[in-house]
Amino acid sequence: MSDxxxxxxxxxxxxxxxxxxxxxxxxxxxxxVVLLQETRVTDGSFPLxxxxxxxxxxxxxxxxxxxxxxxxxxxxPLDDVRIDIIGGIDQSRHVxxxxxxxxxxxxxxxxxxxxxxxxDVETNEKFRQKLEFVDGMLEWGQSAVGERAIVAGDFNIAPxxxxxxxxxxxxxxxxHTPAETxxxxxxxxxxxxxxxxxxxxxEPQEVYTWWSYRNKTWPGSNRGRRLDHIWASPSLxxxxxxxxxxxxxxxxxxxSDHVPVVxxxxx
Amino acid sequence: MSDxxxxxxxxxxxxxxxxxxxxxxxxxxxxxVVLLQETRVTDGSFPLxxxxxxxxxxxxxxxxxxxxxxxxxxxxPLDDVRIDIIGGIDQSRHVxxxxxxxxxxxxxxxxxxxxxxxxDVETNEKFRQKLEFVDGMLEWGQSAVGERAIVAGDFNIAPxxxxxxxxxxxxxxxxHTPAETxxxxxxxxxxxxxxxxxxxxxEPQEVYTWWSYRNKTWPGSNRGRRLDHIWASPSLxxxxxxxxxxxxxxxxxxxSDHVPVVxxxxx
DNA sequence: GTCTTAATAG
DNA sequence: CTATTAAGAC
Numbered sequence: 001m002s003d004x005x006x007x008x009x010x011x012x013x014x015x016x017x018x019x020x021x022x023x024x025x026x027x028x029x030x031x032x033v034v035l036l037q038e039t040r041v042t043d044g045s046f047p048l049x050x051x052x053x054x055x056x057x058x059x060x061x062x063x064x065x066x067x068x069x070x071x072x073x074x075x076x077p078l079d080d081v082r083i084d085i086i087g088g089i090d091q092s093r094h095v096x097x098x099x100x101x102x103x104x105x106x107x108x109x110x111x112x113x114x115x116x117x118x119x120d121v122e123t124n125e126k127f128r129q130k131l132e133f134v135d136g137m138l139e140w141g142q143s144a145v146g147e148r149a150i151v152a153g154d155f156n157i158a159p160x161x162x163x164x165x166x167x168x169x170x171x172x173x174x175x176h177t178p179a180e181t182x183x184x185x186x187x188x189x190x191x192x193x194x195x196x197x198x199x200x201x202x203e204p205q206e207v208y209t210w211w212s213y214r215n216k217t218w219p220g221s222n223r224g225r226r227l228d229h230i231w232a233s234p235s236l237x238x239x240x241x242x243x244x245x246x247x248x249x250x251x252x253x254x255x256s257d258h259v260p261v262v263x264x265x266x267x
Numbered sequence: 268m269s270d271x272x273x274x275x276x277x278x279x280x281x282x283x284x285x286x287x288x289x290x291x292x293x294x295x296x297x298x299x300v301v302l303l304q305e306t307r308v309t310d311g312s313f314p315l316x317x318x319x320x321x322x323x324x325x326x327x328x329x330x331x332x333x334x335x336x337x338x339x340x341x342x343x344p345l346d347d348v349r350i351d352i353i354g355g356i357d358q359s360r361h362v363x364x365x366x367x368x369x370x371x372x373x374x375x376x377x378x379x380x381x382x383x384x385x386x387d388v389e390t391n392e393k394f395r396q397k398l399e400f401v402d403g404m405l406e407w408g409q410s411a412v413g414e415r416a417i418v419a420g421d422f423n424i425a426p427x428x429x430x431x432x433x434x435x436x437x438x439x440x441x442x443h444t445p446a447e448t449x450x451x452x453x454x455x456x457x458x459x460x461x462x463x464x465x466x467x468x469x470e471p472q473e474v475y476t477w478w479s480y481r482n483k484t485w486p487g488s489n490r491g492r493r494l495d496h497i498w499a500s501p502s503l504x505x506x507x508x509x510x511x512x513x514x515x516x517x518x519x520x521x522x523s524d525h526v527p528v529v530x531x532x533x534x
Numbered sequence: 535g536t537c538t539t540a541a542t543a544g
Numbered sequence: 545c546t547a548t549t550a551a552g553a554c
Contacts (some may be wrong), residue, residue: 013554014537038554040538066538067553114554127551156554213535213554257536257554280544281547305544307548333548366543381544393543404543423544480545524544524546 004264005101006030008016009109009152009228011037011210011258015071019047021252023238024108025260026054029246032075035109037154039069046071060109062095070095070109070153080102089113089129102267103148105236110153115174127174130156134183138190145191149233150240150265153256156227157184159195162203162225163226175225194237196230196263201243210258211250218250230263239266271508271531272343272368273297276376276419276495278304278477282338286314288519289359292527293321296513300344300366302376304421304525306336313338322491327376337376337420346371354403355368356380357448363411370415372503377420382441392471394441397423401450405457416500417507417532421525423494424451426462429470442492463497463530468510472477473507477525478517485517489501495528506533 005020008031010017015036022071026034034056036239039046043061051059056073063069069092072078078097086094096108113133116126134157144151159181161167170176188195200208217223232240249259275298279285282303293301306313310328318326323340327348330336336359339345345364353361363375374429380400383393401424411418426448428434437443455462468474473493484490499507509531516526 016539038537116554213537215535254536284547305547383543480547482545521546 001266005032005080005099007033007035007150007230007263008154009037009154009226009230010260011111011154011228011256013256013258014029014040015047016041016045017071018254019050021249021254021256023054024100024252025246025249029244029260029262031262033107034073035152036071036073036167037069037111039063039071039110040066041069058119060095060098062092068092068111070111072097072107072109072223074099074149076101080106084140087129088135088142089136093133097230102239105148105150105265106144108149108153110151110155112154112156114156114213115180119172119174119177119179129145130174131179131183134180134187137184137187140186141187141191141193145193145233147233148234148236149156150230151193152228152230152261152262152263154227155184155229157181158225159184159188160198160203160226162206163208164206165206165223165225167220170225175227188231191253192234193231194234194240196237196240197226197243197245197261198267199237207245208247209245209261215255228258229263230261232250232263237260240264241266259260270534272299272366272534273529273531274302274374274417274419274497275527275529276302276304276421276497277402277527278378278421278495278523280305280525281307282314282357282521283312285521285523286317287293288516288521290321291373291519292390292513292516296511296527296529298529299375301340302374302419303340304336304376304378305322306330306338307333308336320410325364327362327364328391329359331359335359335378337378339374339376341366341476342368347373351407354396354400356403358402360400364376372415372417372532373411375411375416375418375420377418377422379421379423380424382447384441385442386439386444386446396448397441398450401447401454401488404451404454405499408460410456414500414502415503417530418460418513419495419497419498419528419530421494422446422451425492425494426451426455427465427470427493430475431472432473432475432490432492437492439521442494455498459501460498461501461507463499463504463507464493464510464528466504474512476512476528480524495525497528497530499530503532508530508533524532
C-alpha cells in the first residue's frame with residue numbers, strides 16, 4: 001500500500017454480466033476501494049469469491065434483485081458499514097463504510113434514481129421520486145458532510161453546462177433539467193461538498209462519464225453526460241488528487257454505459 | 268468434391284447461440300450437407316451470410332420464432348425444396364430437398380416433437396401430439412420411402428434397448444416408452460427404411476447421441492440416449508457408409524445436448 | 535442497446 | 545442446464 005488510497009466509482013450496470021470488465025478496470029487503475037452502483041444482484045448472489053481472489057477482501061453490499069444495488073469492494077478494512085434510506089426511498093441506493101486513512105474517512109456509494117423519461121412530477125412518478133431523493137440529500141448530507149467523507153456514485157444528474165454535450169438541447173431532458181441541477185447544486189453548495197472533478201477540470205472543460213447505449217453516440221458524436229461524481233467533504237477535499245475518468249472503458253467489449261471515475265487520497 | 272457425399276444431422280439447439288460450434292463441427296467433419304434441427308430462428312434471422320462464407324451456398328429453411336425450426340445447409344445444389352406437415356402438426360418440423368448424387372436423392376431434416384414430461388395422452392397434450400406425429404409418419408413416409416431418400420434428424424425416440432443407458436429405468440420415460448418405440452419401429456419396418464447407424468453398429472452396442480443438460484450426466488455416468496437417427500430408403504441404403512457419431516461435441520464449450528451424426532454416401 | 539426477471543420449452 | 549420471448553428498467 002502506497003501513500004495514496006485509490007478510489008474508483010463506477011456504475012457497472014450488472015456486476016455479474018461485467019465481472020471480467022471489473023477485472024480489466026482493476027488491472028488498469030489498481031484501486032484500493034471500488035464504489036459500485038447498479039450491481040443488479042441480491043447480496044447472496046454477489047460474486048464475492050471472485051472479489052476475494054482479486055484482493056478485495058472487505059465488502060459492503062446493498063443489493064436486492066434485478067435493479068439498483070450498490071456495493072463497496074476494498075483491499076483495506078471497512079468499518080461501520082451503514083445503509084441509509086434517503087428521501088424515504090428504500091431501493092438499495094446507498095451503502096457506506098469507514099476506512100482508516102490518516103484517520104477515519106467514510107466512503108459513500110450513492111445511486112440516485114434515474115427518473116424516467118418525462119420531466120413532469122404530475123405524470124411521472126419516477127421523476128417525482130428522483131426529486132424527492134435529491135431533496136432527501138439535503139437533510140442526509142448535512143450529517144454526512146460533518147465527517148471526513150467522500151460521496152461518490154451515479155447521481156444521474158449532470159449539473160453544469162459543460163457536463164452535457166449540449167446544454168440547450170438537454171434543458172428539458174431528465175438529468176439536466178433545472179429542477180434537478182438546481183436541487184443538486186443547492187445540496188452541494190449549502191453543505192460545502194467539493195466536486196473534486198470540477199475542481200480539477202473547471203468549466204468550460206467538457207467532462208463526461210456516460211454515453212447512451214441507444215444511438216451509436218460513442219465515440220463519434222461524443223454525446224455524453226457527466227452523471228457520475230465524486231464529492232469530498234471540506235475536511236478531506238485537500239487530500240484528494242489525481243482525478244481521472246477512464247473514458248476508454250466505454251469502448252470495451254460489452255461495456256457499461258458509464259465509465260469509472262478515479263480519485264486518489266493522500267494519507 | 269470427392270466420391271462420397273458427407274451428410275451430418277444435428278440438433279444444434281439454436282443456430283444463433285452455436286454458430287461457432289457449427290464451424291467447429293464443419294472443420295472436424297467437412298460435411299457437404301448439414302441437416303439441422305431446433306434452429307430456433309425465423310428464416311429472416313437465419314445467419315445465411317456466415318453460412319455462405321463457410322461454403323454452404325445452398326439452403327432450405329423452415330423456422331418460425333423461438334422454438335423448433337429445421338434447416339438444410341449444403342455445398343452442393345439443392346432442388347425442389349419441400350416443407351411437409353406431418354400428423355397435422357404445423358410447427359416447422361420438416362424440410363427436405365433433392366441433391367443430385369448418382370441420380371436424385373431427397374434429404375429430409377426431421378424434428379419429432381419432444382413430448383413433454385408425463386407419458387400420458389390424457390393429461391399431456393404434448394405427448395399426444397408426439398404420438399400423432401409418429402402416426403402421421405406412417406402415411407408420410409410411405410411416399411417418401413419410394414424415392415432415393417435419407418430421413419435424418421432428431422426423432423426424440425430411442426427405439427432399442429441399447430439406445431438408452433438403462434432400458435428398464437427408461438421404459439416409462441418419454442423417448443423410450445413402448446407407445447413411442449413400437450410406433451417408430453412400425454413406421455421404419457413397415458416401410459423398409461434402413462436405420463444405418465444400427466445396421467453398422469448392431470445391438471447390443473451402446474450408441475448415444477444425446478446427454479441431458481440437467482444433472483451432470485456427461486461424460487462420467489454416460490446416461491445417454493440415441494435420439495438422433497439416419498434412415499435410408501432401400502434404394503439408397505447400400506450406398507451409405509462410414510457412419511459416425513461425433514461424441515466429443517458434447518464436451519465442447521457451450522455444447523448442444525445433442526451431438527452430430529455423420530454418414531457418407533457413395534456416388 | 536443492454537441488462538434483469540419471468541414464463542415456456544427442451 | 546440451456547435456450548427462447550416478453551416485459552420493464554435504465
